[in-house]
Amino acid sequence: MAVRVAVSGTGRMGREVLAALCREEDLEPVAVVSRSAQEEYLPLPDGSGLVPFGNDPLPLFQRTQPQVVVDFTHADFAPRVARAALEVGARPVIGTSGLNESFLQELRKECQRRRLGAVVAANFAIGGVLMVHLARIAARYFDAAEIIEMHHDQKADAPSGTALATARAMLEGRGGPFRRPETQRENLPGTRGGHVDGITIHSVRLPGLVAHQEVVLGGPGQVLTIRHDSTSRESFIPGVLLAVRRVMELEELVVGLESILGLE
Numbered sequence: 001m002a003v004r005v006a007v008s009g010t011g012r013m014g015r016e017v018l019a020a021l022c023r024e025e026d027l028e029p030v031a032v033v034s035r036s037a038q039e040e041y042l043p044l045p046d047g048s049g050l051v052p053f054g055n056d057p058l059p060l061f062q063r064t065q066p067q068v069v070v071d072f073t074h075a076d077f078a079p080r081v082a083r084a085a086l087e088v089g090a091r092p093v094i095g096t097s098g099l100n101e102s103f104l105q106e107l108r109k110e111c112q113r114r115r116l117g118a119v120v121a122a123n124f125a126i127g128g129v130l131m132v133h134l135a136r137i138a139a140r141y142f143d144a145a146e147i148i149e150m151h152h153d154q155k156a157d158a159p160s161g162t163a164l165a166t167a168r169a170m171l172e173g174r175g176g177p178f179r180r181p182e183t184q185r186e187n188l189p190g191t192r193g194g195h196v197d198g199i200t201i202h203s204v205r206l207p208g209l210v211a212h213q214e215v216v217l218g219g220p221g222q223v224l225t226i227r228h229d230s231t232s233r234e235s236f237i238p239g240v241l242l243a244v245r246r247v248m249e250l251e252e253l254v255v256g257l258e259s260i261l262g263l264e
Helices: 012-023 057-064 078-087 101-114 126-141 161-174 233-247
Strands: 003-008 027-033 041-043 050-054 068-071 091-094 118-120 144-151 194-196 199-205 211-219 222-230 253-255
Touching (some): 003 012, 003 057, 003 078, 003 233, 012 233, 068 078, 078 091, 101 118, 101 253, 126 161, 126 233, 144 161, 161 199, 161 211
Parallel strands (some): 003 027, 003 068, 068 091, 091 118, 118 253
Antiparallel strands (some): 041 050, 144 211
16 A cells, blocks of 8 residues: 655645655655645646645545655744644654754654654755765864855755765764864955864855765865765655655654664
8 A cells, every 4th residue: 555645845846746656656645845835636647637726734634644745845834844744743854954853853852752754854865965974074184174065046945954964974973073274364254164173164155056075174285075966856765755755654753864774
């Protein structure tokens, strides 16, 4: 029997996920939720029919009974979607960035209490997950590091969730802060970017970009660069589908795809 999946979000990523679900025999799209929904039904991308469409997650999920809810929306809407999903016994898979720590702690406790799995990931591209993993390993051997993340001009937050997750992973791998060379004079304030425990992070926002990141580590006489490029949103789909299938076996919150991919 196919897993019943609801999609939260009708932006570019939400549409990509919905189209992917239509192609999978073991997954069935059963609902779409969006704050801007004004119709009761939404045509499926493959032309196979209509799917219930609404702007209030809880009654929509109560009516359609999804088993998994995939959310790519905004940090102020995703918690409402996740709470509604858990209320009906569905498992959230969340790719929305900018979620605060208090919500993640709440989600962790609710998943444990209800014995329902959930996956929250800053990046669903397999190559992006491997980039973070490699940066964590390399962090042991270099004293200075910077991250340059580049995204499309419609991205709501900066720095990206992937950049922050990369910095945290590097600090864990290193076991302490990095050395950040001080600039004596900034001719343009903010030019050096922000930083997390010595890791400088630069954010680029331009039309034409999708999602790109470089991790640059420097040492005496050498520089190591680890780079990943998502040139289209289809790069995220294998990771999303993997999470949708794997979350059905979980009874707790998993943050990141590392453990699902066997990297931890």
